[in-house]
Every structure is written in structure tokens, then in C-alpha cells.
Amino acid sequence: MDDLIAEFLTETAESLEVVDSELVRFEANPNDRKTLDNIFRLVHTIKGTCGFLGLQRLEAVAHAGETLLGRFRDGKLEVTPIAVTLVLHSIDRIKVILAGLEQTGNEPDGDDHDLISQLEAMAEGHEVDLTAVQAVEVPDRPIGGEIEPAEINAPALGVGDIDPSTGRALRPGEVSEADLQAAFDAADGPGMGLQPGDVDPATGRTLRPGEVSEADLEAAFAAAESPDWMNEPVTEVVDTKPEPVAEVAPAPVAAKAAAAAPAPAADALQGLGGEDGQGINTIQSIRVSVDVLEGLMTLVSEMVLTRNQLLQISRNREDSAFATPLQRLSTLTGELQDSVMKTRMQPIGAAWKKLPRLVRDLSYELGKKIDLVMEGEGTELDRQVLELIRDPLTHMVRNSADHGLEGTQERIDIGKPANGTIKLSAFHEGGYIVIRIADNGRGLNTGRIREKIIEKGLASRVEVEGMNDQQIHRFIFAPGFSTAAKVTNLSGRGVGMDVVRTNIEQIGGQIDLTSLPGQGTTFTIKIPLTLAIVSALIVGAGGQKFAVPQTSVMELVRTGQNAEHKIEKINDALVLRLREKLLPLVQLGPTLQLEAAKEEDPTFVMVIQVGERRYGLVVNDVLDTEEIVVKPLATILRDVNLFSGATILGDGSVVLILDPNAMSERAGNMLEEKQDEDAEVVTDSSESERVAMLLFKAGSGAPKAVELEHITRLEHVESSQIEIMDGRAALQYRGKLMPILTVNGDYSSLLHGDSTHIQPLLVLTGEGYAIGLAVDEIVDVVEDRLQIELSPDRAGVRGTAVVAGKACEILDVSHYHLRGLAEHQRRPQSSNEERAVA
Amino acid sequence: MSIRDYVTLRVGGQLFGVDAARVHDVFHPRGLTPVPLSRSEIAGVLNLRGRIVTAVCARRRLGLPPRPEGSPEPLAIGLEVHGDSYGLVIDSVDEVLKLDDEKFHSPPGNLPPRWAEIIVGVYQLEKELLIVLDPHTLLDAAHLKAA
Numbered sequence: 007m008d009d010l011i012a013e014f015l016t017e018t019a020e021s022l023e024v025v026d027s028e029l030v031r032f033e034a035n036p037n038d039r040k041t042l043d044n045i046f047r048l049v050h051t052i053k054g055t056c057g058f059l060g061l062q063r064l065e066a067v068a069h070a071g072e073t074l075l076g077r078f079r080d081g082k083l084e085v086t087p088i089a090v091t092l093v094l095h096s097i098d099r100i101k102v103i104l105a106g107l108e109q110t111g112n113e114p115d116g117d118d119h120d121l122i123s124q125l126e127a128m129a130e131g132h133e134v135d136l137t138a139v140q141a142v143e144v145p146d147r148p149i150g151g152e153i154e155p156a157e158i159n160a161p162a163l164g165v166g167d168i169d170p171s172t173g174r175a176l177r178p179g180e181v182s183e184a185d186l187q188a189a190f191d192a193a194d195g196p197g198m199g200l201q202p203g204d205v206d207p208a209t210g211r212t213l214r215p216g217e218v219s220e221a222d223l224e225a226a227f228a229a230a231e232s233p234d235w236m237n238e239p240v241t242e243v244v245d246t247k248p249e250p251v252a253e254v255a256p257a258p259v260a261a262k263a264a265a266a267a268p269a270p271a272a273d274a275l276q277g278l279g280g281e282d283g284q285g286i287n288t289i290q291s292i293r294v295s296v297d298v299l300e301g302l303m304t305l306v307s308e309m310v311l312t313r314n315q316l317l318q319i320s321r322n323r324e325d326s327a328f329a330t331p332l333q334r335l336s337t338l339t340g341e342l343q344d345s346v347m348k349t350r351m352q353p354i355g356a357a358w359k360k361l362p363r364l365v366r367d368l369s370y371e372l373g374k375k376i377d378l379v380m381e382g383e384g385t386e387l388d389r390q391v392l393e394l395i396r397d398p399l400t401h402m403v404r405n406s407a408d409h410g411l412e413g414t415q416e417r418i419d420i421g422k423p424a425n426g427t428i429k430l431s432a433f434h435e436g437g438y439i440v441i442r443i444a445d446n447g448r449g450l451n452t453g454r455i456r457e458k459i460i461e462k463g464l465a466s467r468v469e470v471e472g473m474n475d476q477q478i479h480r481f482i483f484a485p486g487f488s489t490a491a492k493v494t495n496l497s498g499r500g501v502g503m504d505v506v507r508t509n510i511e512q513i514g515g516q517i518d519l520t521s522l523p524g525q526g527t528t529f530t531i532k533i534p535l536t537l538a539i540v541s542a543l544i545v546g547a548g549g550q551k552f553a554v555p556q557t558s559v560m561e562l563v564r565t566g567q568n569a570e571h572k573i574e575k576i577n578d579a580l581v582l583r584l585r586e587k588l589l590p591l592v593q594l595g596p597t598l599q600l601e602a603a604k605e606e607d608p609t610f611v612m613v614i615q616v617g618e619r620r621y622g623l624v625v626n627d628v629l630d631t632e633e634i635v636v637k638p639l640a641t642i643l644r645d646v647n648l649f650s651g652a653t654i655l656g657d658g659s660v661v662l663i664l665d666p667n668a669m670s671e672r673a674g675n676m677l678e679e680k681q682d683e684d685a686e687v688v689t690d691s692s693e694s695e696r697v698a699m700l701l702f703k704a705g706s707g708a709p710k711a712v713e714l715e716h717i718t719r720l721e722h723v724e725s726s727q728i729e730i731m732d733g734r735a736a737l738q739y740r741g742k743l744m745p746i747l748t749v750n751g752d753y754s755s756l757l758h759g760d761s762t763h764i765q766p767l768l769v770l771t772g773e774g775y776a777i778g779l780a781v782d783e784i785v786d787v788v789e790d791r792l793q794i795e796l797s798p799d800r801a802g803v804r805g806t807a808v809v810a811g812k813a814c815e816i817l818d819v820s821h822y823h824l825r826g827l828a829e830h831q832r833r834p835q836s837s838n839e840e841r842a843v844a
Numbered sequence: 845m846s847i848r849d850y851v852t853l854r855v856g857g858q859l860f861g862v863d864a865a866r867v868h869d870v871f872h873p874r875g876l877t878p879v880p881l882s883r884s885e886i887a888g889v890l891n892l893r894g895r896i897v898t899a900v901c902a903r904r905r906l907g908l909p910p911r912p913e914g915s916p917e918p919l920a921i922g923l924e925v926h927g928d929s930y931g932l933v934i935d936s937v938d939e940v941l942k943l944d945d946e947k948f949h950s951p952p953g954n955l956p957p958r959w960a961e962i963i964v965g966v967y968q969l970e971k972e973l974l975i976v977l978d979p980h981t982l983l984d985a986a987h988l989k990a991a
Contacts, residue, residue: 311894639889640929648881660877
């Protein structure tokens with residue numbers, strides 16, 4: 007592709023994004039001259055450059071858009087949403103043409119007459135028909151490849167454009183090129199300092215028609231309010247090209263940008279020994295291609311590896327002649343690494359740039375008034391991470407607008423401000439960046455989520471009952487979960503929050519939410535600042551070494567024969583008792599099917615937290631912690647998917663980096679299988695709430711307990727009333743025959759010689775039947791946390807828990823329901839008459 | 845008439861050729877780290893001058909029996925596919941041959957499927973046949989899955 011066109015594409019894509027958000031701002035505040043001037047200048051620049059490059063389709067659309075903007079500027083036309091939509095349409099059209107241009111190097115064929123005629127009609131003050139304009143699907147251009155945010159020489163090229171001749175008479179309402187140029191010049195502040203024919207001191211020749219002197223440009227840029235997007239930290243700034251115009255223009259802006267928000271590049275340069283203390287205006291920036299930066303990063307990564315290698319060697323040696331210089335080298339390498347990292351940092355605002363336009367469009371589509379508030383746009387993170395969170399963020403903002411916020415009328419009815427607010431904020435915390443997406447809408451519908459959880463079989467009703475609201479809300483991150491009652495154009499397309507969660511967890515991040523009914527929902531995302539270099543624990547299992555990223559390791563527990571913590575078995579599942587909780591364990595060696603692992607004794611458990619899941623990874627050895635450079639695995643190995651990459655250790659060996667997320671998924675499958683067998687045993691009941699429980703004695707062994715909610719009533723009946731036949735027992739209870747069960751299935755205990763003996767019964771009711779459970783003695787009703795610690799040893803018992811200071815067996819009510827049901831089915835004649843008893 | 849350079853190599857006694865332009869280097873695959881749960885063709889990953897190279901066993905890829913005990917240390921040729929560095933582990937490397945396109949033939953139709961898709965063609969040398977391998981399909985994950 008022609009270099010000029012490539013450059014034009016890069017610059018224009020950037021300008022267009024700015025125009026998008028500026029237009030939205032302009033619509034909200036039509037009297038803001040500065041915003042309009044800024045938009046006008048950007049569109050003019052695009053148009054000018056198109057003419058210069060002979061891109062006729064683009065030029066025609068841009069020209070018509072500019073004409074309309076010109077009418078706004080002159081105050082001859084009122085700014086209406088329709089007019090703004092029309093301008094946005096023309097921006098979209100330009101984007102489509104640009105996409106075609108990028109692919110083929112030529113403007114794609116097409117007719118823009120529909121759009122241009124409407125733009126012209128609008129400019130003339132006629133009624134316009136938006137439906138006449140063909141809506142176009144704007145291809146999503148990732149910004150990050152060849153297009154870099156923080157391009158700032160866009161306006162420069164525009165200034166030097168050659169006025170393209172329209173070659174026809176002006177239509178009513180149209181503005182001539184010359185007029186526009188004049189308006190444009192005026193907008194930028196100073197008029198023409200040099201007249202054509204004067205010798206420009208900078209270039210030493212007379213100005214060509216349409217050319218502007220350096221002095222004017224300097225003045226123009228100094229006078230013009232630098233738009234927001236220019237204030238973003240600049241990673242690559244000034245292009246020193248021989249053309250006088252391009253050479254001069256960006257420099258002052260770069261200085262401005264650097265002054266407004268200390269650019270990381272400038273920071274880094276200073277850190278590297280750049281001349282500081284000479285005042286802000288002398289901070290110099292140069293434009294560096296991303297490839298060079300990536301190359302630099304790779305080199306530094308290699309250097310970190312080599313340093314690690316040297317440190318390893320020196321550790322094994324006694325002669326210390328190398329020790330001091332090596333220490334120094336090590337420190338310097340660390341500093342170099344930090345500095346190079348900084349050059350890769352970009353403000354998160356780059357990922358938010360498309361959102362104002364998105365929210366504006368959503369606002370019209372949904373008929374909701376939405377304000378988008380953004381805070382901390384300047385918060386920086388690695389460009390690689392930035393690219394990866396762009397889509398999840400967009401999805402979440404879309405969700406907030408679509409599902410989170412109420413309709414305008416609904417808001418007014420419930421006394422909320424008519425405009426819904428979506429607030430994006432970002433800040434640094436430790437080695438992480440925290441991003442919040444908050445709306446002040448209706449909050450999550452806890453009831454519906456609860457039903458959905460049960461309906462989808464994600465948890466049983468009993469489990470759901472025991473959860474607090476936040477635990478229930480978190481289910482929206484579960485795969486395949488979507489509560490959208492209706493599938494709208496915007497969301498509810500089956501790609502839900504689980505995809506967002508997966509994307510975020512893939513880069514080592516975490517996502518959580520809080521939601522209050524009627525007050526809104528806040529999503530919090532926490533992601534590491536960089537992915538290139540991470541600190542990792544080097545562990546051994548099955549005779550092999552593996553690296554585990556330290557961010558996901560919560561703690562390390564020593565286990566083994568003499569250790570305080572012992573690994574215990576429930577059926578085949580391994581668990582660790584840790585601070586009165588049971589931690590499900592995954593053995594690294596056997597999971598990876600390493601033969602040598604069979605001979606090993608597990609010595610360490612790494613407690614790993616991934617999102618909501620916490621598990622223990624059993625390893626044979628923990629060898630070291632090391633800063634590792636993550637290198638991707640070859641495509642041929644991607645299907646293994648337990649490893650996120652590989653790295654070279656100090657000793658030169660290659661180790662695989664475990665992906666704790668994928669491990670937990672694999673472990674999760676195993677754990678869920680176990681959960682089916684052992685029901686509650688592996689359930690993390692740390693947050694279980696206090697429940698009322700009935701303590702009683704029945705049969706031999708430990709006292710028993712059952713949650714009070716399962717008991718319909720307590721009855722005391724005379725033993726003689728219980729009829730025993732064929733090894734079954736029943737009681738005439740409220741006109742029905744109710745089966746009587748015992749905890750051990752032995753009915754002989756019910757036979758009492760003393761006919762006046764009073765038999766306590768727990769009455770359990772199910773759908774259409776009742777069961778009586780005969781017990782020896784009812785001890786107490788207590789309120790306590792129900793934490794089942796030990797596995798059940800027989801049917802009818804969920805496990806053992808400490809209740810009110812005593813170890814009690816917890817009754818499995820469902821088991822008795824089944825037995826009761828079986829009893830009823832053996833008595834068809836009576837079950838026909840059964841009704842709900844209680 | 846055009847001449848091409850081929851690096852010739854042997855796997856299980858058979859002579860193979862790979863376009864010399866595709867071969868980055870020839871090295872001894874040492875310090876291999878096995879990759880658990882990976883396909884059987886994968887010999888492991890290794891550090892080749894600071895690069896992580898994935899070693900693929902040619903014998904297993906071609907469905908040949910493993911190397912007999914006591915055979916000399918294997919070699920690997922460095923290839924790049926889809927930007928990833930691979931080492932194809934082979935028995936030995938012969939010379940680089942300049943071969944005339946005119947003597948190039950498309951592969952015969954009766955090859956087993958595992959071979960057919962990774963063979964570009966055959967040269968009839970005086971003494972034996974030289975089978976030209978396509979590094980791309982040889983090391984491509986999709987083709988590997990199909991194999």
C-alpha cells in the first residue's frame with residue numbers, strides 16, 4: 007500500500023474516534039464552541055487529506071458533513087439529535103470506506119448519494135429522512151496493530167492540503183472551499199501571519215498556495231486549546247519528516263501533552279538519564295514504532311533471563327569477585343526492565359474511547375437517557391492487557407445500559423433522576439489496575455437469578471436457600487447463564503458474563519460484583535498491569551519443574567507425615583483441613599499423568615484462588631521464586647491448555663507455566679463429580695449463615711441434628727398408638743395413616759412394654775404426604791453455623807458437624823423423604839386419600 | 845528449468861528432503877522438557893539460544909517405530925511454522941542437494957494418508973528416492989489432529 011495512504015489511514019482512524027466522542031459531547035452541550043471548533047477542524051483535516059490523496063468518495067462525504075457542521079458553527083442551524091445522528095452516519099460511512107481502502111488500497115465502489123443528499127438537505131434547513139440513509143455496519147478496527155492511539159500529527163497534514171476543486175457551482179446552503187478555509191483558520195486562532203508571496207524564514211522560500219508558515223502553525227497550536235485526546239500520554243510522538251509542515255507542527259503539541267499529563271515516554275527518558283530540570287517546554291519526544299518497543303521488550307526479557315542465569319551461577323560459587331558487580335548488574339537490569347515497561351504503558355482511556363458513542367447510540371435505541379461518566383482515564387496499563395480488556399469492557403457497558411438501567415419513565419415514576427448514569431473508573435492498586443463499571447439502575451433481580459440457578463441445575467434449591475445475595479449474584483458469571491427476559495438487539499445474544507469472566511481470568515484478572523436492589527450494580531475488575539514478566543513459584547512434581555504465577559497463590563502449606571496439616575481422603579477425593587475449612591485438593595503430578603509422581607510423597611499444598619474457586623494444588627516440592635518471562639507455547643501445544651506458556655529458568659532449562667485457571671477448571675470437573683457423591687462435603691461453607699437446628703438423640707452413637715426448617719411439627723404420642731406390622735410402622739395422624747421411620751431402620755425400639763410410654767416424633771412433610779421420625783429424646787433447639795466437616799458413613803446422614811459445641815450427625819432429610827415416599831407407595835389405598843397434612 | 849536446494853535427512857532409513865530455505869539450523873535436541881498430556885509426537889520443549897523450541901519426533905509423526913537402542917544421538921532441524929519455532933527430530937542429516945525441478949514428481953497415489961498429506965513430491969535420485977516433506981503440514985496443529 008502507498009505509504010501516504012497507510013499514514014493517512016492511521017491518522018484518520020484516530021481522528022474519527024475523537025470526532026465520535028466529541029460529537030456526543032457536542033450534542034449534550036451545543037453551545038460549546040470549542041468542541042464544535044475541534045470537530046470542525048478534525049473533519050476538515052480528513053476532507054483536506056482526502057482531496058490531497060485523490061480519494062473522491064471520502065472527500066465528498068467529508069465535505070457534505072463539514073458543510074453541515076459549518077452551518078452549526080455559523081449558528082444558522084439548530085443542533086438537533088437528528089442532525090447529530092446524520093453527522094455520525096457520515097462518520098460511519100467514512101469508516102466503512104476507510105476499511106475498504108485499508109483492505110484493497112483503493113476506495114471501494116459505492117454510492118453515497120443517499121447520505122450526501124440528506125446532509126445537504128439538513129444544511130439547507132429542510133426536513134430530512136433518516137431512514138433514507140442506509141445504515142452501515144462499521145467494521146471494528148482494532149486499534150493496536152498499525153494504528154496507534156496517541157497519534158498527534160493528524161492535524162498537521164490537513165493544514166498543508168491542496169484545496170480540491172469541486173468543479174461545479176455551489177448549491178444553496180453550501181459553503182465554498184475558500185470560506186471553509188477561512189473559517190478553519192479563524193477557528194484555530196491566529197490569522198495568516200504571512201501572506202502568499204512572503205518568504206517564510208523557516209523554509210527559506212515563498213509559501214506555496216495553501217501552505218502555511220511554521221510560525222503560523224506554532225502560533226495556531228499554541229493558541230488552540232489542545233483537545234482531550236491530545237492530553238493522553240504519548241508513547242510515540244514526533245515524526246521528523248523532511249516536509250516542513252509535518253516536521254514542525256507536532257512538537258509543541260507533544261510538549262503540551264507532556265506537560266498536561268506526564269508522558270510515560272518522557273518519564274522513561276528522564277529516568278534513563280534524559281536532561282531534566284530544564285523546564286517543561288524542553289521535554290523532547292521522539293516517535294518510535296511499536297515494533298521497536300516490542301523488540302526492546304524482548305531484549306530486556308532476554309537480559310532478565312541472562313541475569314537470572316548469572317545469579318544462579320554465582321550462588322553456587324564461593325569466589326565473590328563477581329558478586330558485587332553482578333549485584334549492580336542485577337539492579338540495573340531491574341531498572342531497565344521497569345523503564346522499558348513504562349514505554350509500553352498506555353492510558354486506559356484508549357480502551358474507553360469508543361464508549362461515549364456506544365452509549366449515545368444505545369441511549370437512542372433503548373429510549374433511555376444515559377450519562378456516561380469516566381474517571382481515571384489516565385490510569386496506565388500495558389498495551390497488551392489494554393487490547394485484551396477492550397471487548398469485555400464494551401460488553402459490560404452495553405449490559406449496564408441495556409439491562410442495568412431502567413427506562414426513563416420508570417425512573418421518573420420511582421423518583422430517581424431521569425438520566426441513568428454509567429460510571430467507569432480506574433485506579434492502580436498494588437501491581438493491579440482496578441476498573442469499576444457502576445450503574446445506578448435497578449440492580450440485579452435476585453429472585454429471578456435464584457430461580458434460574460435452580461432451573462439450570464447450577465445448584466440445588468437447598469444450596470440456593472443457604473446463599474446470601476452476593477453469592478447468588480455471582481452466578482451470572484456461570485457459563486450459559488443469561489437472565490435477559492427478551493433478547494434485544496444489544497445484548498442477550500448468548501454471549502454473557504461468563505465470556506467476560508473467562509476473558510478477564512485468562513489474563514490473570516478477577517471480576518466481582520455488588521448489587522443493591524433499586525440502587526444499581528457495580529462490577530469490579532482487577533487485572534495485572536503487565537503480562538510479559540511475572541513472578542512465579544517454581545515447583546516440582548513427577549520429577550519435573552513447573553512455574554506457577556504467584557498472583558494466584560494465596561499461601562503455601564507444608565504437609566506430610568510430621569506436618570501439622572495432613573491430607574485426608576473422602577472416598578477418592580483428597581482434602582486438607584485448613585483453619586476449620588475443608589480445602590479440595592488437586593494433585594499436580596497425577597493430574598498431568600506423570601509416571602514418577604506415583605512414587606512421590608506430597609509435601610506442599612499451594613492454596614490457589616481463581617475467581618470464586620479456591621483449591622489446593624499438591625506438589626512434591628517448592629524450589630524457588632523467580633521473575634519469569636512468559637513466552638507463548640507453539641500452536642501445536644495449545645490443545646493441552648493446562649499451560650499458559652513456557653519460560654527459560656536461570657539454569658537454562660525450559661519450564662512450563664501452569665495456568666491456575668485451567669487447572670481449576672480441570673479440578674473443578676473432578677470436584678463437581680465428587681460433589682455428586684459426597685453432596686455437601688466439599689462445599690465451602692465458610693460463609694454459611696446461622697441456621698436453627700434441632701438437636702435430638704436417636705439410636706446409638708453421636709447426637710443427631712437436623713435443620714429446623716425441615717420439621718413441620720414435633721409430636722409426642724403414646725407408644726401404643728403406633729401400629730407395627732410386617733416390619734413397618736404407622737400412626738393414625740390427623741385422619742391419615744402416617745408412616746413412622748426410625749434412624750436405624752429398626753422398629754423394635756418402638757415396641758415398649760409400657761403402654762404409657764411417650765414416643766417423641768419429628769413430623770416431616772413432603773408433597774402430599776407426611777412422615778414421622780421416631781427419636782429417643784429431643785434435646786434442644788439451637789442456632790449455629792452449619793459446617794459439615796466429616797463425611798457421612800452411612801445413608802441418611804449428611805455428615806458430621808459441630809453444633810453447639812458438640813459433634814453431631816446431620817440428618818439427610820431427603821433420604822427420609824424417599825423412604826417415606828416408598829412407604830406410601832406400598833400403601834396405594836391410603837396414599838389416594840393423602841393430603842398435605844400440615 | 846530451475847534448481848532448488850534441499851537439506852536431505854534420514855528417518856528410519858528413508859531419505860527425506862526439506863527445502864533448504866525453510867531450515868534455520870541443525871542442532872542436537874538436548875535438555876528437553878517433556879510436555880505432559882501433549883500429543884505423542886511432541887518430544888518436548890527446549891532452549892535453543894534463548895528461544896523456546898518445540899521438538900517434534902519425526903519417527904512418531906511418520907508412524908515409524910522408535911529409534912533402536914544404541915543408535916547415535918539424534919539431530920533436529922529448526923523450522924518455523926506460523927511464527928513458532930519447531931525442531932523436527934530426525935536420525936541424521938545428509939548433504940545439501942541441488943535438484944532440478946524437472947526431476948520432481950508428485951507423490952504416488954498409494955501412500956498411507958499419514959504420509960500423503962505431508963509429502964510435497966518425490967525426486968528420483970540415481971540410487972534411491974528422495975521424499976520432499978512439507979514442513980507446514982508436518983507441524984501444523986490441525987493436520988496433526990487429523991493424523
